[in-house]
Amino acid sequence: MSILRETITGIRTTFILWLLTALIYPSLLIALGQFIFPNQANGSLITNAQGDIIGSALIGQNFTSDRYFFSRPSTTNYSTGDDAKLTGVSGASNLAPSNPELKTRVQETVTQLKQQGIEPTADLVYTSGSSLDPHITAEAARTQIQRVAQARGLDTNQVELLMTKNTEGRFLSIFGEPGVNVLKLNLALDNLNKR
Structure with a gap:
């Protein structure tokens, strides 16, 4: 039972970290770049x-x-x-x-x-x-x-x-x-x- 609980916790933690680092953080930086430095952000x-x-x-x-x-x-x-x-x-x-x-x-x-x-x-x-x-x-x-x-x-x-x-x-x-x-x-x- 504890192995199943730890596996579920590990999967949940991995998903949350992936969500934060692969989706939310890059999206936030893109939005900030477009809002604050649009010329630089677009090349x-x-x-x-x-x-x-x-x-x-x-x-x-x-x-x-x-x-x-x-x-x-x-x-x-x-x-x-x-x-x-x-x-x-x-x-x-x-x-x-x-x-x-x-x-x-x-x-x-x-x-x-x-x-x-x-x-x-x-x-x-x-x-x-x-x-x-x-x-x-x-x-x-x-x-x-x-x-x-x-x-x-x-x-x-x-x-x-x-x-x-x-x-x-x-x-x-x-x-x-x-x-x-x-x-x-x-x-x-x-x-x-x-x-």
């Missing part, structure tokens, strides 16, 4: 003037046109267009500094940047740990102002002002370094040309 999505989602403020994108600021290089590749699908995963390449493949990629990146008149900085040459970082340093953005202004027919001061407006400060004013969100900056450039 920090960025839309264009037409209301179309063009990306997330948390995930970098690859820009290749001279009309745009370049992001950090990435080991993650995404296809584009109607058949868009993930072709890579988040994460660093895990290549050691002594690896010839990494040295070759870095040298190619440095050469490409110099050919485009951009002074290579560490964040324009090396990938981030997640390979999804949407930010570059203000220094890396400044090295691209002349190229972007020339490609768009804008004054360099106008482009620098946009860069400054899209520079995000340190987290809680003490952690990390200020960074320029490349997607937001490039969207601001596109919106500037439409006025």
Whole structure:
């Protein structure tokens, strides 16, 4: 009789804990996130003037046109267009500094940047740990102002002002370094040309 009672108690306890931890607690956190931080809870999505989602403020994108600021290089590749699908995963390449493949990629990146008149900085040459970082340093953005202004027919001061407006400060004013969100900056450039 005591074994049956303990078994029933164990099953009841397991069910109650499952109910609390698998249903009630996650539902409560989702509701709080949607109520208090709806933008963050939904992926920090960025839309264009037409209301179309063009990306997330948390995930970098690859820009290749001279009309745009370049992001950090990435080991993650995404296809584009109607058949868009993930072709890579988040994460660093895990290549050691002594690896010839990494040295070759870095040298190619440095050469490409110099050919485009951009002074290579560490964040324009090396990938981030997640390979999804949407930010570059203000220094890396400044090295691209002349190229972007020339490609768009804008004054360099106008482009620098946009860069400054899209520079995000340190987290809680003490952690990390200020960074320029490349997607937001490039969207601001596109919106500037439409006025």
